[in-house]
Amino acid sequence: MTWQRVSVVSIIALLASQPVLGATDAGRTQVQEFVKSYIDAQNKVDASVQMEMVSRKPGVSSISMGEIVRGWEAVRADVDKVVGSEGQFKISIGTIDVDLLGTSYALVVAPCTITLHAAGGDVQVRGAISMVLEKSVGKWKVLHEHSSAQLPEAEGD
Numbered sequence: 217m218t219w220q221r222v223s224v225v226s227i228i229a230l231l232a233s234q235p236v237l238g239a240t241d242a243g244r245t246q247v248q249e250f251v252k253s254y255i256d257a258q259n260k261v262d263a264s265v266q267m268e269m270v271s272r273k274p275g276v277s278s279i280s281m282g283e284i285v286r287g288w289e290a291v292r293a294d295v296d297k298v299v300g301s302e303g304q305f306k307i308s309i310g311t312i313d314v315d316l317l318g319t320s321y322a323l324v325v326a327p328c329t330i331t332l333h334a335a336g337g338d339v340q341v342r343g344a345i346s347m348v349l350e351k352s353v354g355k356w357k358v359l360h361e362h363s364s365a366q367l368p369e370a371e372g373d
Contacts, residue, residue: 244314247322247349250356254347255309255328261302263295271350271357279362306331309345322349322356330365341365 257266310327343365
């Protein structure tokens, strides 16, 4: 092989390894849309749609307010606990930060506000979510999710 041929092959290999212009933005947008759909399913208390978005891998996990749930069946049981509570809460998501971890994984971090509808009036708490997503068979799936909220300060504090 001549030096020129090696150089051309090397240049082609180098160019092929570089991200396609806009692919990163497209990937981030895809992930952001997935997260919005996931939050929408939570707000509608649509357990079937929400669980279709969760990976069935054995290590899938969910953490909320210090409670750890592991495994798809356990996550499903946890999601089923809120069935019938439509309209009692609403999660509003802020800016969705996405770090693409290669082509198949993403880390998501976002602030949120949770509005709890109660007889005495609405209560809003600020919180945050983080998620690890995996792209499998062309679809994003939740591998891990974590949510937390800042509890309101008691009067007199």
